[in-house]
Amino acid sequence: MRVLVAGATGVVGHPLVGALRARGHQVSALVREESRERAPEADAVMVADALDREALLSAVSAARPEVIVHQMSALRLLRDDPAEAFALTARLRTEGTANLVAAARAAGARRLVAQSIAFAAAPEGEPVLDEDAPLYVDAPDPGWAATVRAVAELERLVLGSGPDLAGVVLRYGTLYGPGTAYARTGGTAERVLAGRFPLPEGGSGIMSFLHVEDAVGAAVAAVESNATGVFHVTDDEPAAAAQWLPHYARALGGPTPRTIPAALAPRLLGWFMAHQLTAARGAANDRARTALGWKPLRPSWRDGLGEE
Numbered sequence: 001m002r003v004l005v006a007g008a009t010g011v012v013g014h015p016l017v018g019a020l021r022a023r024g025h026q027v028s029a030l031v032r033e034e035s036r037e038r039a040p041e042a043d044a045v046m047v048a049d050a051l052d053r054e055a056l057l058s059a060v061s062a063a064r065p066e067v068i069v070h071q072m073s074a075l076r077l078l079r080d081d082p083a084e085a086f087a088l089t090a091r092l093r094t095e096g097t098a099n100l101v102a103a104a105r106a107a108g109a110r111r112l113v114a115q116s117i118a119f120a121a122a123p124e125g126e127p128v129l130d131e132d133a134p135l136y137v138d139a140p141d142p143g144w145a146a147t148v149r150a151v152a153e154l155e156r157l158v159l160g161s162g163p164d165l166a167g168v169v170l171r172y173g174t175l176y177g178p179g180t181a182y183a184r185t186g187g188t189a190e191r192v193l194a195g196r197f198p199l200p201e202g203g204s205g206i207m208s209f210l211h212v213e214d215a216v217g218a219a220v221a222a223v224e225s226n227a228t229g230v231f232h233v234t235d236d237e238p239a240a241a242a243q244w245l246p247h248y249a250r251a252l253g254g255p256t257p258r259t260i261p262a263a264l265a266p267r268l269l270g271w272f273m274a275h276q277l278t279a280a281r282g283a284a285n286d287r288a289r290t291a292l293g294w295k296p297l298r299p300s301w302r303d304g305l306g307e308e
């Protein structure tokens with residue numbers, strides 16, 4: 001099939017281009033002008049900024065894709081400028097996705113697969129939730145509420161793109177592996193190694209992890225499948241912070257995270273991470289397994305979190 005990968009220089013997008021080509025697909029890599037030199041080896045390289053609608057329309061039309069994969073975010077900026085990273089990522093999820101849907105239609109694509117997140121659910125009900133759980137659009141932190149609303153808008157645009165353009169949303173779990181924040185050289189690892197990632201008392205927030213290779217595998221499965229809808233793409237072992245954080249610190253060779261009163265967590269960790277470690281729910285992957293025929297090659301975060 002002719003497939004276009006938007007975000008082809010990214011943590012998931014880059015290896016995805018190679019994985020799709022290895023399966024025999026003809027792959028166009030969409031990159032921005034300033035990132036051209038980091039483009040992966042591809043059948044074609046198309047250049048456009050997704051926030052420039054006209055440029056995107058003409059680049060996508062030239063590639064004539066049957067399937068488009070959206071792996072765009074600005075989260076690489078997180079380490080240096082978190083506010084800009086979130087603001088730009090929200091624009092990519094809303095405006096960028098709307099532009100991509102328009103470009104997909106104009107180019108006659110029949111399928112759109114987009115990256116979303118599996119940790120945006122409201123912290124209500126069971127410890128591990130399925131895709132029907134409401135999103136946390138009214139989170140008390142205005143920054144996280146804005147992020148979740150942008151996620152909801154991305155999902156609405158992708159799934160509501162009409163009968164001619166089938167939509168698939170892949171809600172990835174917390175990514176680990178090469179290039180991610182949880183890699184040995186990533187921002188989260190840096191904080192753990194420096195002893196700046198304490199464990200709030202109880203540590204009962206649940207995290208669902210996903211290795212980058214499994215994110216790539218699920219995207220390949222979604223490209224090749226006829227299934228539509230929203231899927232949690234997560235490993236098989238949702239885990240409480242009290243379990244995974246000490247394991248991660250050990251695997252990194254760092255100090256054991258000190259325990260702090262839960263009330264101090266937002267100040268020391270920021271609202272989002274405090275929420276993740278104390279209240280967040282995990283995400284069940286049954287639907288992706290059944291409908292996409294996908295399963296994680298790393299069923300547990302114990303298979304490598306903190307080791308690469």
Ligand SMILES: NC(=O)c1ccc[n+]([C@@H]2O[C@H](COP(=O)([O-])OP(=O)(O)OC[C@H]3O[C@@H](n4cnc5c(N)ncnc54)[C@H](OP(=O)(O)O)[C@@H]3O)[C@@H](O)[C@H]2O)c1
Pocket residue numbers: 006007008009010011012013031032034035038048049050051071072073074075076092116117118172173174175176179180181182186
């Ligand atoms: N589920 C999760 O845990 C999760 C989800 C997302 C991200 N993250 C974290 O965030 C970091 C980055 O991951 P990622 O894969 O989302 O991001 P990434 O590796 O930075 O990839 C994002 C892609 O989007 C592209 N892009 C950005 N702005 C664009 C624009 N205006 N027009 C067209 N393309 C644009 C980037 O291209 P350029 O090279 O031109 O910038 C890049 O190819 C990692 O540390 C990861 O752990 C985690």
